[in-house]
Amino acid sequence: MNQKQYEKIKNEKGFIAALDQSGGSTPKALAAYGIQADAYSNEDEMFDLVHEMRTRIITSPAFDSEYILGAILFEQTMDRTIEGKYTGDFLYEEKGVVPFLKVDKGLAEESNGVQMMKPIHDLDETLRRANERHIFGTKMRSVIKNYNEEGIKAIVDQQFEIGKKIVAAGLVPIIEPEVDIHSPEKEKCEELLNAEILKHLNNLSEDENVMLKLTIPTKANLYKELIDHPRVVRVVALSGGYSTDEANTKLKQNDGLIASFSRALSQDLNVNQTDEEFNTALQKAVKSIYEASI
Template identity: 60%
Template sequence: MNQEQLSKVTEGQGFIAALDQSGGSTPKALKLYGVEESAYSNDAEMFDQVHAMRNRIVASPAFNGKRVLGAILFEMTMDRQFEGQDAATYLWNTKQVVPFLKIDKGLADEADGVQLMKPIGGLDALLARAVSKGIFGTKMRSVINSANQKGIDAVLDQQFEVGQQIFAAGLVPIIEPEVNIKAVDKKEAEEILKAGFIKRLDALTGDVKVMLKLTLPEVDGFFQELVDHPRVVRVVALSGGYVRDEANARLARNKGVIASFSRALTEGLSFQQTDAEFNAALDKSIEGIYQASIA
C-alpha cells in the first residue's frame, strides 16, 4: 500500500471523483454529456465515447490533486490510457490524484428490501492486476431500498466479507451500501445501517481499515461516529440522484464527510463545448464540490 497515497486520502482536503459508470449507466451518462445513442452502434463504440469523456475530464487543467483527492475508475478504464499513460499511472504521477477501481459486477434482484452485489467472479485475479497497475483502493456498491433489518445485515455481511479479501490483497476497500433517496423510511434505514456498521467495525481485527461511501443522511451529522471510527480511513458521500446544488448543500452540513460524486460532478459538461467552455464548467463544478467537502 502506497503510504503517500494513504496519507493523502486520510488527511487531504478535497473529494473523490467517481468516473466509474459501467455498462448499465453509460448511455445515460453519455446522453447527459450530449452524446446520443445514435452516435455509437455497439458497446465497443459506446465505451470509446465514454472513455473520451473521462480523458477530457482528467486531462483538464481544472482536474488535479489540489482539489481532487482520488478518482474511481471502471475496470475497462484501468486497462486504457489517459494522455498516452496507463490510466492509474497518469492520475497519480501527473495529477497527484489517487486511483481507485470499481470491482462489483452489478446488483442482484431485490430481496428483503435490498439488492446485494452479484457474485464477483475472478476477484483475486482482478485485485492482483489492480495492485500491479498502481491502484490504491476499490469500490463496490449495494443498494438499500427499505429499513429491513435482515436485508441490511445481509448487505453489510457481504460488503465486509469481500472488504476483508480486498484489504488482504493490499488495497483499501470502499464499502458502499447506498440508501435509495426515494425510500419512504430512509431515516430508519440509516439508523439500522449505522448500528450495523459500528458493530462490524468494532469486530475487525489486525490492521484492517476501510472507507465508507454513503448516501447523504436525513439527519445532519448522523454519520459522525463513523467519521471518527479508528477503522475508517474516510467517509465519502454519493450524490445519489440529488442535483449538484442540493448534494453540495447536504454535504456541507455533514462535517468530516467528503464527496464522491459521479453524475453531480459531470452535470453541465457537454461534448459540444469548446475546451475553454468545458474547462470553465468543470472548474466551477469541482470548486463547488470541493468547498462543500471542506466545509
C-alpha cells in the same frame, strides 16, 4: 499499499471524483454528456466514447489535486491509457490524484428491500491486476431500497466479507451500501445501517482499514461515529441523484463527510462545448464540491 497515497486520502482536504459508470449506466452518462445512443453501434464504440469523455475530464486543468484527492475508475478505464500511460499511473504521476477501481459486477434483483451485489467471480484476478496497475483502493456498491432488518444486515455482511479480502490483497476497499434517496423510510434505514456498520468496524483488526461511501444522511452528522472510527480511513458521500447544489447543501451539514460525486460532478459538461466552456463548467463543479467537502 502506497503509504504516501494513504496519508493523502486520510488527511488532506478535497473530494473523490467518481468516474466509474459501467455497462448499465454508461448510456445514461453519455446521453447526459450529449452523445445519444445512435452515435455508437456496439458496446466497444460506446466504451471508446466514454473513455474519450473521461480523458477529457481527467486531462482538464480543472481536474486538479488541489481539490481532488482520488478518482474511482471503471475496470476498462484502468486497462486503457491516457497520453501513453495507464489511467491509474496518469492520474497519480501527472495529476497527483489517487486511483481507485470499481470491482462489483452490478446489482442483483431486489430481495428483502435491498439489492445485494452480484457474485464477483474474478475478484482475486481483478485485485492482482489492480495491484499491477498501481491502484490504491476499490469500490463496490449495493443499494438499500426499503427498511428491512434482514436485508440491511445482509448487505453490510456481504460488503465487509468482500472488503476483508480486498484488504488482504493490500488495497483499501470503499464499502458502499447506498440508501436510495427516494426510500420512504430513508432515515430509519440509515439508523440501522449505521449500527450494523459500527458492529463490523469494531470487529476489524488494527491492520484492517476501510473507507465508507454512504448516502448523505437525512439526520445531519448521523455518521460522525463512523467518521471518527480508528478503522475508517475516510467517509465519503454519494450524490445519489441529488443535483449539485442540493448535494452540496446537504453535505455541508455533515462535519468530516467529503464528497464522492459522479452525476453532480459532470452534470453541466457537454461534448459540444469548446475546451474553454468545458473547463469553466468543470472548474465550477469542482470548486463547489470542494467547498462543500471542507
